[in-house]
Amino acid sequence: MVAIRTWALIGIISAAVIIGLPHNLCQGEVLGFEIDDVGLGDGRQPNRNFMRNGSNDQVPFGADSIYDTAEYALGSYTHNILFIQDDQLRDLDDREHPKVSPDDCDTINCGMVHWSQSMLDSRKQRVEESASYWNEESESRHHPGAQLDITVHFTNDIYNEGAPFTVDDIGNTSSSVGFVDALGLIDPDYAQYSSFSTATRHFNDDIRRAKNSHWAVTTFIKPYYGRASASINGPYTKGYEDDPSWTYLHELGHIFGALDEYGSHETDEISGYLHTHNTNAANLPGGEPNENSISAVMKTHGVHTISDGTLNAIGWRDTDENTIPDILDTNPTLIADTSNSQPAERIFQAQINTSVSPLVSPDPAEGDYTINTLTSAQYRVNRELWTNLLPVDGDFGDYTEEFLVERTFSIEGNHYIDFRITNSVGNYTQQRFEFVALPDPVVIPGDANADGLVDITDLGIVGVNFNITGAEFSDGDFNSDLIVDIEDLGILGANWSMAQEPSLVPEPTSLGLLIGAMGCLTRPRRSTDHFIS
Ligand SMILES: [Ca+2]
Ligand SMILES: [Ca+2]
Ligand SMILES: [Ca+2]
Ligand SMILES: [Ca+2]
Ligand SMILES: [Zn+2]
Structure with missing residues (x-):
């Protein structure tokens, strides 16, 4: 001890x-x-x-x-693509982007809104191009441990042998009619949600777990003309047949947290994980033109440049310029x-x-x-x-x-x-x-309780244990013969601490008398009325 x-x-x-x-x-x-x-x-x-x-x-x-399926443009994303269609005829002249000439009907849907295999193949290519662009932008800018890595997941290939998901009705431009039905063809559980947004969140979460990606987003693509859109920070984008790869690039920007910079957008708008301003917006607060606004991916059709405002919004701000974005x-x-x-x-x-x-x-x-x-x-x-x-x-x-x-x-x-x-x-x-x-x-002979002193306490221990066998040092057996006896008492006396008053050092002969008293003092007594030794 x-x-x-x-x-x-x-x-x-x-x-x-x-x-x-x-x-x-x-x-x-x-x-x-x-x-x-x-x-x-x-x-x-x-x-x-x-x-x-x-x-x-x-x-x-x-x-x-x-609720957190797409928060910033860092980490691995699974981009789910769902090509959907129905059997209805629509007036394709009533659309956002009019045909340039009747010849356009050779390459786009002008009649029944159905996907053809060649159309599917070319649109898949466009989605892949948008993913590659974002991935390469990240790779050229960031530390290997701080990358954006988008993998496109063509769900029609996985769940429907490559065919579009055909539902009763996919609605008109900007409508989300039919989205839940399409997800329900993948798993009927998704059809239980009344909101397609909630259904898509669940789908995204399931897919990111299955693919070991950090995040996931789903794009529903209809086979006719329309104006693509996206929810900021997910969970979905809406796409159309006429979308070029730039459109997917732009819509993914929204998924990462970026706002539009064109039209009536103003520089005091705030978005993204870093909660930053839309500094490249076309307008200053109040509507005056922003003279510093440049052509960029969230503003200008066909332009890939990422503005500083978008860099902040998607989480690519790197204040100390060490290639590790602030977020990571x-x-x-x-x-x-x-x-x-x-x-x-x-x-x-x-x-x-x-x-x-x-x-x-x-x-x-x-x-x-x-x-x-x-x-x-x-x-x-x-x-x-x-x-x-x-x-x-x-x-x-x-x-x-x-x-x-x-x-x-x-x-x-x-x-x-x-x-x-x-x-x-x-x-x-x-x-x-x-x-x-x-x-x-330092073991002091006689110091049974190992407190550095050989004193009355150790004497008490010897007294209590006097004549017991199988004893240890801490019981008072200082010479290791397994019994506490007069020899141990002698060792104790010989080492009586110098810190004690000299007059208190007991001689071995008087120690015996003292032991008797100590033993009584420390033994339990039934009665205190007869305090006699
Ligand atoms: Ca571990
Ligand atoms: Ca940094
Ligand atoms: Ca002691
Ligand atoms: Ca002994
Ligand atoms: Zn937009």
């Missing part, structure tokens, strides 16, 4: 008790290495697979399954519990809970989400080489990871343990723990 002494710990000590943490220690690899203190600089090349959602949670950290340029957090350390045994132990941390959206109505994951952890002792550390569950790639760091020191004194957790954009958080390993206890 050794007295517990205080020991220092620098850093965060969690008051929270970590429950259910497995007790197996995850040993680090037995190799040390140097790492750059200003960044990992590992030179990773863009890798689209890296952007798939590999975490155990199937929605981004902090996101809601149904955050550091992990960690909370450590070192209460299981044993300074007397010189064992340092830290249970460390780590987590990604979303950038808090300035939009009070918006939740806070991130697609960052945790990708590596290291620790080092006394500023020596770093050692890799695996999380308790054995694999990185989650939004939260738990670690157990344990180290037994052979040398007493102060030790420093550094722990570092790194996320998928290479940002890390480091914490230093100071641990004081206690010296071996």
Whole structure:
């Protein structure tokens, strides 16, 4: 037994008790290495697979399954395409974009509104082009861990052998009639929703889980002329046969949070996760023309340029220009519990809970989400080489990871343990723990209670246990012969602490008398009426 002494710990000590943490220690690899203190600089090349959602949670950290299906243009998207049709005839001359000449009817629907295979093929190509454009824009701008990665999912090919979904009625331009019916052909469960928007949210969530993507959006495409539209931040866009690839590009901009910049739009409008102004809008507040407005993807037909206003709205603002957009340029957090350390045994132990941390959206109505994951952890002792550390569950790639760091020191004194957790954009958080390993206890013969003094308390212990067998040091057996007897009393007397008043040092002969009194004093008595020895 050794007295517990205080020991220092620098850093965060969690008051929270970590429950259910497995007790197996995850040993680090037995190799040390140097790492750059200003960044990992590992030179990773863009890798689209890296952007798939590999975490155990199937929605981004902090996101809601149904309501957060498209929040910004970062992470992996599944773009569901549903080609739909019905059997009705429509007056295709009554439309947004009139035919240029009668020859147009060779390439577009002028009669029965049905998709032909060649039409489907060319429109699929346009959707693919729009996805590629966004993906390439991201790749040329961003860190490999901060990419947008859109994958087009042609649902007709998967669920209807490539054929359009044919429903009773798809309505007129801008109508959403028939959308729920089309989803119901994929799974009747979707037909239970009265709102096509809600049905589409559920479909998006199901598909993103199935595809391991962070987000999903669905575009319903009708086989006649119309004016495409989209809901800001999802869940859908409406498309038509006459849409060029630019239209899909533009509508995806809305899905990522961007507003239109043409027409009557004004610069004081606010949108997106970063809650920013529509600075490239055609008009200033009040309607005066915005002289600084440029031709751009959210403003001008056929133009791909992304305005600064759109960059902010879709979450591509990168204030420090390190290629990691602000939304993902955050550091992990960690909370450590070192209460299981044993300074007397010189064992340092830290249970460390780590987590990604979303950038808090300035939009009070918006939740806070991130697609960052945790990708590596290291620790080092006394500023020596770093050692890799695996999380308790054995694999990185989650939004939260738990670690157990344990180290037994052979040398007493102060030790420093550094722990570092790194996320998928290479940002890390480091914490230093100071641990004081206690010296071996000095065993004083006669000090039964190990308080550093041989005094009346130890005498009491000997008294209580006098003549017992099978005794230990703490019972008063100081010569290890398993019995507490006069010999132990002698050892106690010989070591009577100098801190005591000299006059109180008992001689072995008088100790025997004292022992008798002590024994009575410490034994339970039924009655206090007869206090006699
Ligand atoms: Ca940045
Ligand atoms: Ca894990
Ligand atoms: Ca003592
Ligand atoms: Ca003994
Ligand atoms: Zn628009």
